[in-house]
Amino acid sequence: MRAVRWSGVAVVLSLIAYCVLVALAKADLFHQNWFVLVVMPQLVFAGSAVTCLLRAARVPGDRLAWAFISAGLACYSLGTVLWQLVYERRAEVPYPSPSDFLWLAIAPLSVIGMWLMLRSRLGNRLSALLDAVVAGLGVASVSALVVFPKITEGATHAETLAAVVTNFAYPVVDLALAAAAIGAMVALSAWRHPTWLLLVSGFVVFTVADTVYLFLLLDGSFVHGGWNDASYMMAAALIALAALRRSADEVTTPGNRNLEFLSPLLFGLLPIGVLITTSVHAAPLAVGLAVAALAALATRTALAMREVVALSDQRRLARTDSLTGLPNRRALYDLLSGISTGSVMIIDLDRFKEINDALGHQVGDELLRQVSARYVANVPPPGVVARLGGDEFAVLLPETPRDVAARAAAGLLEALERPFIVTDTLLHVGGSIGITALRPGAAVGRALAEADMAMYRAKKARTGFEVYDDAQDRDAWDRLAMVEALRLALDRGQLSLAFQPIVDARTRRPRSVEALVRWIDPERGFVPPDVFLPLAEHAGLMPLVTRNVLDLAFDEARELRQLGHEIAVSVNLSASDLIDGRLEHEIAQRLIVRDLPASAVKIEITESLLVHGGRATEFFLAVRELGMELLVDDFGTGYSSLAYLHDLPVSTLKIDRAFTNRLTTDPRTAIIVASTIDMAHRLGLNVVAEGVETEDELARLQTENCDLIQGYLISRPLPAADLHTWLSTAAEEQRPPETSAQPGRAQIPRQRSSAERHSPAS
Structure with missing residues (x-):
């Protein structure tokens, strides 16, 4: 411009x-x-x-x-x-x-x-x-x-x-x-x-x-x-x-x-x-x-005039559940926004999934229609029944206190006890209900969230229904608030990456870096990945997290090559990522857009994902077809069969830090590590030992011919700018000096001693 x-x-x-x-x-x-x-x-x-x-x-x-x-x-x-x-x-x-x-x-x-x-x-x-x-x-x-x-x-x-x-x-x-x-x-x-x-x-x-x-x-x-x-x-x-x-x-x-x-x-x-x-x-x-x-x-x-008629039809359809004819979530939100006092219930069916999986979706759909009709017949006026999705329903009771809503919930549960007849089959389902009171000025989403928390408490305790209580549901509300904060962080691009180097076990020459996601919330500060990643998985946000991480990791891979560092960036994927049939195509597109070779990025999966089969196997083969390496992370902590290592296109095993940390103190652990390294080499696989923090651990791994190491002995996870400095320093250290007391052994400065250790977020 x-x-x-x-x-x-x-x-x-x-x-x-x-x-x-x-x-x-x-x-x-x-x-x-x-x-x-x-x-x-x-x-x-x-x-x-x-x-x-x-x-x-x-x-x-x-x-x-x-x-x-x-x-x-x-x-x-x-x-x-x-x-x-x-x-x-x-x-x-x-x-x-x-x-x-x-x-x-x-x-x-x-x-x-x-x-x-x-x-x-x-x-x-x-x-x-x-x-x-x-x-x-x-x-x-x-x-x-x-x-x-x-x-x-x-x-x-x-x-x-x-x-x-x-x-x-x-x-x-x-x-x-x-x-x-x-x-x-x-x-x-x-x-x-x-x-x-x-x-x-x-x-x-x-x-x-x-x-x-x-x-x-x-x-x-x-x-x-x-x-x-x-x-x-x-x-x-x-x-x-x-x-x-x-x-x-x-x-x-x-x-x-x-x-x-x-x-x-x-x-x-x-x-x-x-x-x-x-x-x-x-x-x-x-x-x-x-x-x-x-x-x-x-x-x-x-x-x-045609547009007005079509708009009216679209508005009606947009506010109506197509299966049951009940108001949908959008219509319920509109109704809630116009009511200041009353109660709202969230109802989730018990055993519906088993019926749907065993007898098919047609039976499941007909069962939902009969359930919705029974709800409507047993909700006192002016109550409104809405279907939120799946087997989840909501009941809005304007100007109704919680004790009256509790009696209505008991009546709905009693109505569910009577069997349903679908295609000459007698079916029984139960329900779990959460109840909360509407408060003037409170957000619409807050009321539904409170009822949802009470419903999960009722399902867990098998009590039929529960009323929302701040004292009991505070932790759940905090988790929900964190999920919303994470959703906002994803929209604003507030996630970042730290990179931990992976080096040759003998020469300490950098071979790759592992990308580790970081989230610094304006209110909460640093939120550990082992706190927010499970919440993201539960809330269905993991695909968004993964795409954010992939974009950042691919950008860093391109940056490293522009700076002259020909090393790969490895990215961790979760089980929910493998379900998405578009992921391998998006990965290929990222390589094309950034003009990167397939060797610039590696994919890491946990050991437990090997046994998923089906869609996961398709993804593994597609990644291999692209020419990218596939690493098995945290090997030894899952439950996979060794046969999968033979059948799937895996190139590297990463031994979990739980084994590395006991390597020099527990003889049985040392035997397991040595056997794992030997087995991997016989299968033609490389081995990375994670969590290496002492020279003794490194010496033992060198004795067992471990290929690569990763841990605080070499470097803590670094922001991108610090990583570039670290790699430049490492490159200088790797150059042969004119005179050296120990030729062939370059010492890269450690970033943190074992006395300063704390568990790096995965």
């Missing part, structure tokens, strides 16, 4: 200087010369064309549209230069001349540019496009009635047909440019968006300036170098200012729905006024435009 801004600043300064000189000339304080009359206007028009061209070339978005607008301004500037250098001083000037064609080209090129911008924002929104047509034709009909007759007076008296066509072309293209600008403004509510307001204002000012010029020309009062020329330059400057904005104020729908419906009606009054006026004074062009505007308005009105 820097080049665009400098070009725009030059345009504005040229305009200001010209206006100052015109004012001085009008006050007889300055005599205008060739530079002011010829060069300065071209600086503005040519500068505006260059500004728009730079906008098209250097800023993504609307490139073709800005290119057309730039071409229009360039044509107008070139036509003026051609006129001043070639035709102005001739005794016989051809009409039309090439300059006329260049001047006229600004309108169609600019209209195409505006149309491209309009289509990119509105797509196939026919109603908004019709608004533009109604507004444009309405303004055009009035202009044709008021301006067109006088401007075209004598136009037919030209000597040649080309001259007649040219005489009519000027007011017609002005009319088209004004109509397009006004129409675009209405369709996009341009008065609310600076870029569009500047752009449309520029074209409107140009049209007004050209119309005034034609009037002055007809009256014989036009003077070159006056305010009329300044108005042309002002129009070009406004267009250049619009190009200065980085975003084109992206708008897909108008923000004010009232104005969206009001604007076509207001502009629709214009052609009606034109028709009334032309009933007295004939004006065929104005009548034609007015009729066209009214036809567009009629079409727009019919479309609006």
